[in-house]
Amino acid sequence: MAEMKSPTKAEPATPAEAAQSDRHSLLEHSREFLDFFWDIAKPDQETRLRATEKLLEYLRTRPNDSEMKYALKRLITGLGVGREAARPCYSLALAQLLQSFEDIPLCDILDQIQEKYSLQAMNKAMMRPSLFANLFGVLALFQSGRLVKDKEALMKSVQLLKILSQHPNHLQGQPIKALVDILSEVPESMFQEILPKVLKGNMKVILRSPKYLELFLLAKQRVPTKLESLMGSVDLFSEDNIPSLVNILKVAANSVKKEHKLPNVALDLLRLALKESRFELFWKKVLEEGLLKNPSWTSSYMCFRLLGASLPLLSEEQLQLVMRGDLIRHFGENMVISKPQNLFKIIPEISTYVGTFLEGCQDDPKRQLTMMVAFTTITNQGLPVMPTFWRVTRFLNAEALQSYVAWLRDMFLQPDLNSLVDFSTANQKRAQDASLNVPERAVFRLRKWIIHRLVSLVDHLHLEKDEAVVEQIARFCLFHAFFKTKKATPQIPETKQHFSFPLDDRNRGVFVSAFFSLLQTLSVKFRQTPDLAENGKPWTYRLVQLADMLLNHNRNVTSVTSLTTQQRQAWDQMMSTLKELEARSSETRAIAFQHLLLLVGLHIFKSPAESCDVLGDIQTCIKKSMEQNPRRSRSRAKASQEPVWVEVMVEILLSLLAQPSNLMRQVVRSVFGHICPHLTPRCLQLILAVLSPVTNEDEDDNVVVTDDADEKQLQHGEDEDSDNEDNKNSESDMDSEDGEEEEEEEEKEEEEEEQEQEEHQEEEQEEEEEEENQKVFQDQMEADVEESDDVEEEEEVDDEEEDEDDDYDDDEEEDRMEVGAFSLAQGSSVFENTRTTSRKREALQGSAWQVSSEDVRWGTFPLGRLPGQTEDPAELMLDNYDTMYLLDQPVIEHRLEPQKSKSSTLSLCCGGSNTNSSSSSSSGNMEGLLWNQGQMHGLKAGLQLF
Structure with a gap:
């Protein structure tokens, strides 16, 4: 494209000549220039921004009045185009142009907009484009950042927005919203001057629309004295105004149902109620008794969002009021009965609100504990509604975490059902089943949830930083899963823990499952990193040592499943083998065997009979595998007709794979990698026998x-030969059968003879092919x-080997x-x-x-x-x-x-x-x-x- 020629100053041109010169100058480089305006209206944001930047750069490098005039004309025209998606694009481009070229008067731009889209001369067809063009024109002036500095343009814009607010059918509440945004940034002196022009002293008008109420709340916040002189003393939370506030909040909730956000007017009302010490009245009368009386889903979700946004603003007493009222019960019921698509929308939002609250009070562990306990005590017939795996727990500081774990442990041991914010759904109330309302059922549901919450807490902990908490949870799970207290002793703190409700078999089964899930968390990868405790031993080893200590204190502690003498000997022998493996901990093979032995050893408390036999076989295999000359040992094993150790190990590992434990599969996989160099063909046959089980006996x-x-x-x-022999046998059998049934089934004999001839032909063909x-x-x-053989003769091999x-x-x-x-x-x-x-x-x-x-x-x-998974292999x-x-x-x-x-x-x-x-x-x-x-x-x- 040719460069723009510099204007000549020789002779002044007439207006007609000047216009002709402008058109000629524009046509010289119009192709690139006009493309900018096409790209500005495109839906892609990157394309729009890039086109706007290029337009501004183009105008900076070519300061020509004709091009600037044309650019302003095109952008102003674009404010009212028929494509509604293009209007905000032109408005943003105009705002950036006015921001870059501050010498352009804003009043002139506003006059051009009103001249192009006159509100007085518009017909019915042009009404909607003209209204939107004026609205987006004012927004462009405001977004340029210059409007609040230009008093004349500001007054004209405010007056124009007041006129636009009289057309709610097309613009709804957007003009008042724009007015609120503008007035929130103007200086206080200018606000006082503008306020009488935009706000009338009539409360009926203010309580008619959420936007007018928002403007009133803004004035009450910024210029309360001027507002009082204009309207007098106003009690917004009076009994007469409560129904109007409820209706306004319902309208506001419906207006943002697509945006899934909290309306500003709701949060402003909450702040005003806190400022005027009317929070309890606002919460009970407006929210719980007003919006939740016949709630729609938009009103309910607005209340939930307001609950989350209010958490950082409330005191300790106000938090107790909020977290134990009707709104929190309605929230819990919504968590239980909501459809999955709605539930997945609200849970992340509430988690964000709670996470922000916990992160903002890191130095106040008591406040953090109060919040965690409050959400934990929202229960449906004893079962907390919040998920057991909740990521907000990572924001708890060390003291709050310790206190929360202690609270969960105490609630498990001695459940306080009266402290729960419990509820029943409408269907549960209609059922009226007496068996569902007994305390034992609520205790079981509560304990089951607490067990899984304790295990899930470990996922968010730093094992080195929070080792004390991890050890508390691990000891608690191990002790109550497999042991019972006979007599309390100071050496074992868990023996001093007493149950107000006896621990039944169902809870203990959940405990056992959760304990092995905890092992999975602590031993995701058996390496020398976070899996290890301070003393350099893996957590699994420490738990085995704890179990051994509990077994030795048989006067104070007894196992839930009593171990026989043989099973106890297998356990003691396992502890001895672990010490031998610990001496060879530098070998990766020894580490893998140690992990397998630890895991199978802990299963002896779950299934003693099966684990006892497996323990003995594993230890025998480990000892033989650790010998210096495993090849000679296998020869001696064959001489004594004993199976090779690797074959026994393969059979054990394959049997362990059938157990419902992801951790067991990972350990088996690790051990397989270490025994692979010792595999025999028989081992491979054992593996294929599992993978291809369809065989004859x-x-x-x-x-x-x-x-x-x-x-x-x-x-x-x-x-x-075997084929021929089998075929002959089959032929003789068929002949004998035909002879016996010759008189009864003559047709069958003919069919069988034809089949025999076909088989003979196929056999002859196969024999010829097989011989070749x-x-x-x-x-x-x-x-x-x-x-x-020639290659092997060239290699030098030791004779003895x-x-x-x-x-x-x-x-x-x-x-x-x-x-x-x-x-x-x-x-x-x-x-x-x-x-x-x-x-x-x-x-x-x-x-x-x-x-x-x-x-x-x-x-x-x-x-x-x-735990918790279905039997679907796809999961x-x-x-x-x-x-x-x-x-x-x-x-x-x-x-x-x-x-x-x-x-x-x-x-x-x-x-x-x-x-x-x-x-x-x-x-x-x-x-x-x-x-x-x-x-x-x-x-x-x-x-x-x-």
């Missing part, structure tokens, strides 16, 4: 390895093994696995189930052993759930576990690439040394994939289960 699950190079699963062939595949795979396997590996592998083959190399002609029943598993394509994508989450049978292998947070990998890192060193065929088989051979493998391969007894035990012990992947 006489069949064992097995590892399936497929080659998906062409994205096709290979069909597993069956043994040729056998030859191909044998040739490829021989070449592959010879190649692998080779002998040891050979001995171990021989033992593994003979005593342990009992699985030899096999071919198509000689199959094993162990791998017969591969046909079923191989059909699941999605279970083998991306890895040799990979199982999709869709293949998990929920009924057979249930996942646990957190178990499987987003991060869409696919379960049995092995992260590949362990296949040699993969054969078979030719394309309709059916082929890849199998595992867990044989002896490389020599044996080579010989078995060359003899044609093996096809597919070759693994030896040396490769198996080279696994470095971590086993990840959900």
Whole structure:
């Protein structure tokens, strides 16, 4: 675009020539200039702001009167355009232009607006655009920040707003609202001068509209003397004015129902009531007896917001009045009966109000405690209406937190039902069920809520900073979940805690569930960070030590579930093993085993019989895994026909996964990662047996390895001789049946004979294909093994280690696995189930052993759930576990690439040394994939289960 030429001063131009020159100058660069006004009216805010900035920059760099006049004309015209969304855009642009160019007189702009959109000469079609153009024009002058400094323009604007207020059908209360905003910023002297022109001395007019009442309250706040001289002494909270105030607040509540905010007039009335010491009258007469008499949802929500906004303004006595009145009961009932969409709107707002209150009185713990207790005591037949997990508790200081925990503990031990602000809904009152009104039911509901609130408090605590509070909660939960007091003793403070209502089995069951939820919170990740206490021990270990101390004080304390002698011995042996593991705490494996032992040990109080057996097996596995030469120990275990420790551990971990505990699954996952290098093929079979439980009784699950190079699963062939034999047996059975029923079912015999012929044809085709595949795979396997032997001959291996590996592998083959190399002609029943598993394509994508989450049978292998969760698997947070990998890192060193065929088989051979493998391969007894035990012990992947 060409730059604007500087104006010449040679000869003065006539008006016609000047106008022609302006039009010519504008046309030289009109394209860029005009685009600004199009962009200003666009709905996108960023586009509008960017266009306004560019327009201002354009006018600064080109100070030409013609362009400034045109810009003002376009912006003023835009104030009354038909697109209602564009009017505020032009108003804001005009305000910024007037703010940037202070030499432009505001009165001239106001005159241009009234000339363009005259209120006297407007017709019916132009009435609405003209009214809005004048309103947005005054708002533009006010937003420029210059209106309160220009007395003449201010008076004209006030007069114009008074005229606009006479058209409520179009503008509603916006002119008076703009007037209130303007007068709130003008100096006091100017306010006194303007007040008689905008406010009449008639209370009926003031009590007619929320905006006029808001203007009255503003004048009473800023210029009370001038207002009294104008209207005399006015008692706004008199008995005669109460109905009018109620109606005004209802109108104000309806006016902001889309904005979801508190009307300014309601908060101004509250401040005036506090200032004039009429708060109790206002709260009871206007709110509780007026607005809540026949409440609409808009009036109710306005009262709730006013309750939250009033909290920082009230004294201790006023807080007690508010938090124990009818309004707070109405709030509690609304929390119980509201639809979810409305409930989710009001809870965050109330939480924001309460959080602001608590944050503003950090130095007043008593005031914080009063607020927390007040909201906790709002109950529906004993059950508090506020959520147990409430984020506002993070604003409590240390002293208030200690006091609140102590109050919750005392309320749990000795519930004071008279201190509760309790209510019943309309449906509950109509039911009139006597069993629902007994104190025992209210106590149970209250205690259940308190338990979960205590546990949720730990989530917001800094474990290092608030360790004393965490320890109090943990000790309280552990003691009352699993122990009872026989005789009080000073050494155990919990024995001095007495119940006014006995602790029934239902409450104790909730306590047990909450205790393990607390362990989940304290042990989200078993690391050396916030999970540890000051003495360097994990919280789980400290709780186990506390439980051991309680067991040793059998004169004063007894466990709820009595432990037998064998179970107590298992506990003592566990404590001994923990000390041994503590000596090796530098090893990550020892830490993982310690965490598992601690968690299972605490379960002995919940299910002693099951946990006792598991404890013994875990300790045996831990001791064997910690031996210096685990490979030799496994050989000795096979010699004595004992199972390998890692297999026992895998079985234990799989059984623990079925427990409804997210913490248990995390611990099992950690332990799996440490025992993965020691896994045997039998361990993998155990895992797959759980993931693929659809098997026959006489069949064992097995590892399936497929080659998906062409994205096709290979069909597993069956043994040729066994197929023929099975077919012959089936044929003879069919013949015998036909002979017996020949006279009765001749038609059935013909159908079976046709079926036999078809089966014979299919068998002949399969035999031909299998013979071809056998030859191909044998040739490829021989070449592959010879190649692998050449590579192994070049490596230097210690002779003693080779002998040891050979001995171990021989033992593994003979005593342990009992699985030899096999071919198509000689199959094993162990791998017969591969046909079923191989059909699941999605279970083998991306890895040799990979199982999709869709293949998990929920009924057979249930996942646990957190307290309060339903049994829906969709709620178990499987987003991060869409696919379960049995092995992260590949362990296949040699993969054969078979030719394309309709059916082929890849199998595992867990044989002896490389020599044996080579010989078995060359003899044609093996096809597919070759693994030896040396490769198996080279696994470095971590086993990840959900």
